[in-house]
Amino acid sequence: MNSSCTSNSTSTTLTALARRQGGVVLRRQAQQAGLTRDQVRGLVQRGRWQALHQGVYLTGGFAPDRPPPLLARLWAAHLRCGPSSVIALGAAARVQRLAGLPPEMPYVDVLLPRGRHPRPDLRLRLHIAALAPGEVVRLRGLPVTAPARTLADLLLRIPEDQALSLLDSALHQGVLPDLAEVDRAVRYRPGADRARCLLPLADGRAASALESVSRLDCIRGGVPPDDLKYRLLDGRGRQLARTDFCWHRGLRRPLLGDADGRGGGGSSGGRRLPPGDYRLLRFTWADASEPGRVAGLVRTALEELRIRPRPARSR
Incomplete structure (x- = not known):
């Protein structure tokens, strides 16, 4: 990595690991590769690594005055919460490039199985939920709720104009061929009737969120x-x-x-x-x-x- 105190083998190991994890590593992983706790602390103090969560670091390619890249934020959240965690809701929609949500993302939504309770972190919003087979996909190795599950979860939580924009975007980009899977994922859940009313209004010809919101208003x-x-x-x-x-x-x-x-x-x-x-x-x-x-x-x-x-x- 970017430090004279790291050996070539350590640097190679950490570079390869960070590349697989969106540029992010755990302190434990860095120590297993050969760094000491003091060396990790020194990399952070010199501005060569950036702490995203306790014990989770972005190892390069960042500007100190700008937010970390999206993929790095999501990997950091997943590593912080453990291997059974899954990126969900707005964070999943953004990494799947679905348009229609506000540009700001104040926290990362993470789904956890029952029994997992990581320490609270204001940069994370944790949800306890069970996921069925097929409801998790991996994007560049990162576990993320599948598009249909992502949309179903969001339809129950966000304003209708944003929800329709996301549905239009999924169809326009070919992320989903139709919305039948979303309908199945949202059915029988609290608030499903309101959410399902939006499905017939979705149209993949809309190429922007502004088109979707304008059409819904009409x-x-x-x-x-x-x-x-x-x-x-x-x-x-x-x-x-x-x-x-x-x-x-x-x-x-x-x-x-x-x-x-x-x-x-x-x-x-x-x-x-x-x-x-x-x-x-x-x-x-x-x-x-x-x-x-x-x-x-x-x-x-x-x-x-x-x-x-x-x-x-x-x-």
Whole structure:
């Protein structure tokens, strides 16, 4: 490792071990490889190792003024809690690259079997749960709840907009071919009815959490899109552009919606679309973070574009 006081064999052993564990080693592992407790303490004091938990160290590739890498945090939590522990909930969703959760992760969720009680740690949130065969996978050697179990656990705990974003992301990225396994994993658990109501709303065509949240607001507001990923075509049927949402039933011209995070409630900003006989709305996170705002913008535009029957002429 990064110390003149370590032999070549010790350095090679620890480097290989850290590579398998996201850059993290236990003090016990370092001592088994040949370091003394004082040598470990010296590496930490000189800033060459970083203590992530008591007796758990990140051995390199970190910036002291920045959070540790995600994989290192998760490996540190697993090593801290023992070989029977499994990374779960939001931590599992993040390492599986499911989009829709807040960027901050103040603690790592860890599942433990009954009878395991590690010392409390504010950087960890511990859960006692039994996992069925197939509900644990290994990502780069790290035990993590399988995607269906991860989603089922989260659906019961987080807001609906985040939950739908995660479901959309799982389908969009091909993490799951469908949500039947999630349905089985969540069924009969407390709060299952609410969670299962979201499953039919999920759509893998959504490419971002902003799309998912905007669509959910429209569904709640009674103005669900008629189409997703609407294609603008020229006279020869060639695609000119694609928008996230389209409303067209009973309208004089289509209403298009784009959740690109750059425009406003109007038609300026964001990516440019070719001129055409349509109305365009753009939605941002500022719109989506205010419940009912996206649906309200759509409802107002629909009223303006709705085909109204002509009044009968009086004889």
